Amino acid sequence: xxxxxxxxxxxxxxxxxxxxxxxxxxxxxxxxxxxxxxxxxxxxxxxxxxxxxxxxxxxxxxxxxxxxxxxxxxxxxxxxxxxxxxxxxxxxxxxxxxxxxxxxxxxxxxxxxxxxxxxxxxxxxxxxxxxxxxxxxxxxxxxxxxxxxxxxxxxxxxxxxxxxxxxxxxxxxxxxxxxxxxxxxxxxxxxxxxxxxxxxxxxxxxxxxxxxxxxxxxxxxxxxxxxxxxxxxxxxxxxxxxxxxxxxxxxxxxxxxxxxxxxxxxxxxxxxxxxxxxxxxxxxxxxxxxxxxxxxxxxxxxxxxxxxxxxxxxxxxxxxxxxxxxxxxxxxxxxxxxxxxxxxxxxxxxxxxxxxxxxxxxxxxxxxxxxxxxxxxxxxxxxxxxxxxxxxxxxxxxxxxxxxxxxxxxxxxxxxxxxxxxxxxxxxxxxxxxxxxxxxxxxxxxxxxxxxxxxxxxxxxxxxxxxxxxxxxxxxxxxxxxxxxxxxxxxxxxxxxxxxxxxxxxxxxxxxxxxxxxxxxxxxxxxxxxxxxxxxxxxxxxxxxxxxxxxxxxxxxxxxxx
Amino acid sequence: xxxxxxxxxxxxxxxxxxxxxxxxxxxxxxxxxxxxxxxxxxxxxxxxxxxxxxxxxxxxxxxxxxxxxxxxxxxxxxxxxxxxxxxxxxxxxxxxxxxxxxxxxxxxxxxxxxxxxxxxxxxxxxxxxxxxxxxxxxxxxxxxxxxxxxxxxxxxxxxx
Ligand SMILES: Cc1ncc(C[n+]2csc(CCOP(=O)(O)OP(=O)(O)O)c2C)c(N)n1
Ligand SMILES: [Mg+2]
Numbered sequence: 001x002x003x004x005x006x007x008x009x010x011x012x013x014x015x016x017x018x019x020x021x022x023x024x025x026x027x028x029x030x031x032x033x034x035x036x037x038x039x040x041x042x043x044x045x046x047x048x049x050x051x052x053x054x055x056x057x058x059x060x061x062x063x064x065x066x067x068x069x070x071x072x073x074x075x076x077x078x079x080x081x082x083x084x085x086x087x088x089x090x091x092x093x094x095x096x097x098x099x100x101x102x103x104x105x106x107x108x109x110x111x112x113x114x115x116x117x118x119x120x121x122x123x124x125x126x127x128x129x130x131x132x133x134x135x136x137x138x139x140x141x142x143x144x145x146x147x148x149x150x151x152x153x154x155x156x157x158x159x160x161x162x163x164x165x166x167x168x169x170x171x172x173x174x175x176x177x178x179x180x181x182x183x184x185x186x187x188x189x190x191x192x193x194x195x196x197x198x199x200x201x202x203x204x205x206x207x208x209x210x211x212x213x214x215x216x217x218x219x220x221x222x223x224x225x226x227x228x229x230x231x232x233x234x235x236x237x238x239x240x241x242x243x244x245x246x247x248x249x250x251x252x253x254x255x256x257x258x259x260x261x262x263x264x265x266x267x268x269x270x271x272x273x274x275x276x277x278x279x280x281x282x283x284x285x286x287x288x289x290x291x292x293x294x295x296x297x298x299x300x301x302x303x304x305x306x307x308x309x310x311x312x313x314x315x316x317x318x319x320x321x322x323x324x325x326x327x328x329x330x331x332x333x334x335x336x337x338x339x340x341x342x343x344x345x346x347x348x349x350x351x352x353x354x355x356x357x358x359x360x361x362x363x364x365x366x367x368x369x370x371x372x373x374x375x376x377x378x379x380x381x382x383x384x385x386x387x388x389x390x391x392x393x394x395x396x397x398x399x400x401x402x403x404x405x406x407x408x409x410x411x412x413x414x415x416x417x418x419x420x421x422x423x424x425x426x427x428x429x430x431x432x433x434x435x436x437x438x439x440x441x442x443x444x445x446x447x448x449x450x451x452x453x454x455x456x457x458x459x460x461x462x463x464x465x466x467x468x469x470x471x472x473x474x475x476x477x478x479x480x481x482x483x484x485x486x487x488x489x490x491x492x493x494x495x496x497x498x499x500x501x502x503x504x505x506x507x508x509x510x511x512x513x514x515x516x517x518x519x520x521x522x523x524x525x526x527x528x529x530x531x532x533x534x535x536x537x538x539x540x541x542x543x544x545x546x547x548x549x550x551x552x553x554x555x556x557x558x559x560x561x562x
Numbered sequence: 563x564x565x566x567x568x569x570x571x572x573x574x575x576x577x578x579x580x581x582x583x584x585x586x587x588x589x590x591x592x593x594x595x596x597x598x599x600x601x602x603x604x605x606x607x608x609x610x611x612x613x614x615x616x617x618x619x620x621x622x623x624x625x626x627x628x629x630x631x632x633x634x635x636x637x638x639x640x641x642x643x644x645x646x647x648x649x650x651x652x653x654x655x656x657x658x659x660x661x662x663x664x665x666x667x668x669x670x671x672x673x674x675x676x677x678x679x680x681x682x683x684x685x686x687x688x689x690x691x692x693x694x695x696x697x698x699x700x701x702x703x704x705x706x707x708x709x710x711x712x713x714x715x716x717x718x719x720x721x722x
Binding site for chain 1: 571572575576579580583584587617620621624625627628630631632633
């Protein structure tokens with residue numbers, strides 16, 4: 001049957017199993033919107049295209065499915081760029097459809113024309129300009145395949161207006177094979193055997209898990225390994241939730257704002273099993289000082305991640321899940337006949353580090369400590385909510401003080417550090433899970449970057465909770481100014497701020513303000529119980545700092561502890 | 563060290579920009595670049611020469627392989643290969659100089675492809691060292707213009 005380009009797009013989305021599209025219309029996609037009501041897709045009309053891409057991203061992170069975003073040409077497309085880069089840095093599968101001016105006008109500086117394919121070339125996994133409607137079905141199939149396989153990432157399809165109305169015979173490819181793209185999933189068995197061997201012999205092993213564990217749904221396999229060999233586990237920001245925080249082997253996050261125990265343990269280990277992580281500079285600190293005495297095993301699906309920042313002794317190119325399954329197949333029978341070398345001295349040492357300098361703060365009777373707020377949220381939700389964050393101190397406190405129990409329950413912009421991400425991402429997660437409690441732990445600065453999405457949340461009845469840790473500052477930058485720039489608080493004070501309670505109410509959401517430490521728990525509980533979007537404006541200690549902190553460029557053992 | 567990379571890519575719009583953007587975006591340097599279609603419909607071969615230590619070259623090769631439009635990347639510096647580059651030179655050939663230029667043409671097995679009373683256009687093929695040597699010699703006489711193709715290269719036969 002002959003279909004128009006717009007119909008082909010929508011029908012193909014349906015066949016890919018897409019249920020929700022986050023979008024914002026305009027002249028270059030009006031033909032797609034004209035057809036949209038005929039398809040079983042839920043469309044969420046955001047209030048800014050940045051909201052659409054972050055929501056699609058949050059949806060993808062919460063579910064593991066591909067998030068989809070639809071915007072118009074020109075400004076619609078450029079408004080998504082920050083969100084595309086955010087998804088790219090954190091390897092999130094999203095497909096972005098941008099309208100484009102009609103093909104005869106491309107290159108003419110036509111109204112609302114931008115070269116979005118050129119602009120996003122370095123922040124997408126791949127992108128397409130479809131000039132011939134006969135290519136469209138294949139391109140969509142490829143886009144979903146690319147976005148969701150190998151190391152996932154955003155894929156953009158730029159669709160000129162005339163292509164949307166051209167007719168062609170529609171046939172959606174059932175399978176796909178690309179001669180130039182074949183990601184490696186299965187590990188080399190020889191490498192796996194080597195890893196099993198060094199793991200069994202290690203005296204001071206540690207697991208350093210990254211986002212790849214979550215992306216490949218390998219959390220249970222990781223937990224099996226850690227428990228079978230009694231190995232302490234630390235994780236990056238991207239991997240929080242991959243290992244239950246109540247397990248005694250859990251050390252917390254490592255790196256710049258990592259725990260004392262995690263940073264000490266990785267620095268003194270003799271074997272580091274780095275799985276689905278990438279030795280980012282926020283994790284390693286001064287690279288020449290990082291884990292100098294350790295043998296490093298690195299498992300990653302992306303060969304470019306391996307040997308990029310540190311020298312690796314046993315590299316394994318594989319999907320984390322496939323690797324862990326293969327490893328278990330070797331270890332399980334081997335351990336049954338001969339147990340692994342005991343490393344009690346090591347686990348004791350690690351426990352000592354944990355006990356010596358745990359994450360801490362002191363809540364007094366007058367001023368609310370932001371850490372206390374996060375801990376209270378953790379307690380009230382039993383570690384089972386979906387937590388999104390903005391960026392800054394709020395993000396680090398959420399990472400440190402919420403006791404995550406499940407993968408895909410911590411959604412935060414790690415690689416790009418995008419302020420404004422958390423709230424629209426929470427909308428995306430809430431669309432995916434209408435019945436779960438979704439909470440954006442926000443800063444007073446960041447929340448103002450995508451605040452317009454309150455209208456979206458109200459409009460679709462999404463009961464997202466925004467908890468603002470309101471310190472009246474761009475707190476993280478202020479912290480750097482305090483510690484490294486002689487308290488020159490230039491351009492970080494936000495003393496002119498909206499009344500967030502009234503703001504919530506103006507949008508039709510509910511608003512609460514807390515200033516008394518004694519009211520934190522009851523107010524949060526009341527807010528969480530409301531079946532509507534809520535802002536809880538928590539006025540916190542203005543100059544509280546995130547600790548520990550490794551100053552930029554220092555070794556991760558050189559932590560500022562208070 | 564200088565490396566010569568042979569990159570087999572899908573011949574589609576934007577491929578050159580993807581490769582060039584990868585080099586510029588990550589701070590790598592392209593010394594020479596050559597692209598042309600292969601015998602297989604829809605595929606092109608790029609030859610890029612670049613410099614960097616082992617770790618950088620390893621990253622470049624992996625990053626190139628990661629591009630969705632790349633089929634194959636070979637570092638020809640690691641295998642026995644033949645490398646050639648073609649160059650056109652417009653040289654000063656007035657009066658006395660003409661004989662000297664023609665002698666060099668002979669030694670370097672250049673071809674004279676255009677003649678005018680006061681200059682000659684030469685065509686020469688060779689590896690980089692040969693072309694550099696020729697330029698050094700002719701510079702003393704006077705080079706008015708140079709156009710080079712950048713290296714192309716191929717693995718030699720009979721090796722693993
Ligand atoms: C879009 C964007 N602009 C600037 C920054 C730099 N930045 C990092 S943290 C931060 C402060 C954020 O302030 P707020 O949201 O109030 O969070 P707090 O640190 O106070 O918890 C800034 C400006 C950023 N990460 N993202
Ligand atoms: Mg703040």
